[in-house]
Amino acid sequence: MVLRRPDRRSRPAPIYLHIGGPSTGTTYLQRLMYANRDGLGRTGYLLPAPWRDVVLATHDALSFGRPTGHKNDLTRAAGGRWDRLAEELTAHGGKGTVVSMEFLCWARPAAAERIISSLGDAEVHVVLTVRDTAAVLRSQWQTNCRNGEEVPLRRMLWGLRQIVKEDGEPASRPERMIHRGMGIPTMIDTWVPLVGADRVHVVTVPLRSDDPDLLWKRFAGVVGIKPSRCRERAVQSNASLGLPSSELMRLLNIELGPVRRTDYLRTMKVLLARDILSERADQERKVTLNRPGRNLAARWNDRIRGAISTSGVDLVGSLDDLPVTRAGKDVPAELETPTDEELLFAAAWARKGLVEAIGDLEDRIAKLREDQAYVGSAPAVGPGAEDSDQQDDDDAADDGPDDGPDDDRADDDPDDVGLDPRARLDRQLRDRTPEVGLALTEIAGLVRQAMPLGAELAELRAAGTSPAPSRDH
Structure with missing residues (x-):
């Protein structure tokens, strides 16, 4: 009897969920890939479009497992969008499919489980970009200010302090804001049981590098894209405020x-x-942290390092990109x-x-x-x-x-x-x-x-x- 190999054409291409986190180069990566979407498509990679449908599908997915009363107008309007996106993803049989949407890092366990189950027998990888906490906090605060938030920077630092010294569910709004954007240990704990540690890839954002494309090269290596295939550059970047x-x-x-x-x-x-x-x-003047804020960020970086090391996930980059050294006295003690x-x-x-x-x-x-x-x-x-x-x-x-x-x-x-x-x-x-x-x-x-x-x-x-x-x- 001749053994027949399984027909690979009937299986979906590997799906790479780039779940964020926010302010970790996600916009740079997304715009670079979408500027080269047609070329990537010719080599077998699918990037679902239009972008607004991906955003709405993510809102829909994040509502999985939540009571109806906890769904806002946008979430209700997005109902059913994730399942339609999942059908598109699982229908693709090329080299790979990339969904890059940083809101996915906020998925609670029930929502994450529902997301993975909706992708059937596809080989699903989760990609998490991680950056120095001090840099993320500075970026997130100014982003929050242009998104309608009222929380002062000093309260964001207070929220980080509470997260560093306490375990359990964040109680206050500043704590929730920190936890949603920078709760890397929780994100790892959520996704590893669903896809396995070997399919959770933590890509660190270079702390400093002479190569402006190093983050892209690290990310592309995970997904299997040759970095040089993305030649077109997106001109526009995220608005940044002082x-x-x-x-x-x-x-x-x-x-x-x-x-x-x-x-x-x-x-x-x-x-x-x-x-x-x-x-x-x-x-x-740019948004900066004071000495206590920098030291809190270093302590949280250390917590993230520990979560990465003990979980067995695939580390792409270096833990040195998450500095744990305490700030010196050259950093002002008072918050500017x-x-x-x-x-x-x-x-x-x-x-x-x-x-x-x-x-x-x-x-x-x-x-x-x-x-x-x-x-x-x-x-x-x-x-x-x-x-x-x-x-x-x-x-x-x-x-x-x-x-x-x-x-x-x-x-x-x-x-x-x-x-x-x-x-x-x-x-x-x-x-x-x-x-x-x-x-x-x-x-x-x-x-x-x-x-x-x-x-x-x-x-x-x-x-x-x-x-x-x-x-x-």
């Missing part, structure tokens, strides 16, 4: 209060943070905060940029109305317009899922408990010149002026891509 602009955004989040998420992303995150304030990043002058300079830049942007929005709306023979007031913005505009937002992926109904912002700072937003802002501005508060109020007014204009422009764009209604009715 210390004054980050603090300005944080204070504006309190001044504005609750706003519709789509309006926030379009006007605050994209227009103000990415298009206006990021232009002056090289003129501002922006001066009033720095905040006012950032506010003046924001004011100028918003005024120009509002004029530009009005001109573009008028032109679109004329082009479309638009008569009367604009219709209310509907889901179609929101989807269209969201696809134009390159940074949409930074907007992570909410914590859900248990998201209690009062624990951001004990001094804020029981205070309404106005009183909270007044407390945080009490040691600053009154001009800072006046500037915040003025900028918030401009943001509120720009929000409906941005929504109307999105509506008109959506109408322009739809069949024109009959003029006979």
Whole structure:
């Protein structure tokens, strides 16, 4: 009897889930791969598209195992997206499939198990990029500020302190923020039992290197891609803010209060943070940690090193990329905060940029109305317009899922408990010149002026891509 080899063509290609974490070069890797998506496809690698569908599918997957009441509007709208993505992944029979979405690192055990089971008999690998905690914390805080958060940097450091010294479920919002983005030991514990230690690959972000592509070479080696095949480079990079602009955004989040998420992303995150304030990043002081913060980061790096070493996962890179040396006395003991002058300079830049942007929005709306023979007031913005505009937002992926109904912002700072937003802002501005508060109020007014204009422009764009209604009715 002749033994027949199993038909490999009937099995899915190996699936590589790049689960993050955030601020570990994920955007760089994603944009590099998608800029070369066609070329990778010709060599047998699938990168699912469009990107927005991958984001929505991830929101759907993260809701697995959660009660219905804990699902937000975005999660409910994304229902069923992961299963459709899983069908696409398991239908591919080439060399490999890469899904790179940093929100996946937040998957709880029930969600992670459901994700793996949805991929059938595919050979699944989990890739986790890991970076020095101090660098991640700095990056995550300024990212949080342009995502609507109100947590001060000092409270983020307090959250890290609590995580370092305590075990168990994070209790406060700062602790949850640290744990979600930097809880590498928990991430390893979640995924190793599902795919095996040999298929969990921890790729360290180089602490320093003369080779700007070293992270890509490490990642590509795991996935099996020849690094040289990705020749096209994505020009755009994530918006980065300096210390004054980050603090300005944080204070504006309190001044504005609750706003519709789509309006926030379009006007605050994209227009103000990415298009206006990021232009002056090289003129501002960078976000830095003080000596206690650096030492906390070193202690957490040591915890991460231990989790990597004892778990038996595949380490690509070096544990030296996660420094554990205590900071010297050359690092200031006090945490740097922006001066009033720095905040006012950032506010003046924001004011100028918003005024120009509002004029530009009005001109573009008028032109679109004329082009479309638009008569009367604009219709209310509907889901179609929101989807269209969201696809134009390159940074949409930074907007992570909410914590859900248990998201209690009062624990951001004990001094804020029981205070309404106005009183909270007044407390945080009490040691600053009154001009800072006046500037915040003025900028918030401009943001509120720009929000409906941005929504109307999105509506008109959506109408322009739809069949024109009959003029006979």
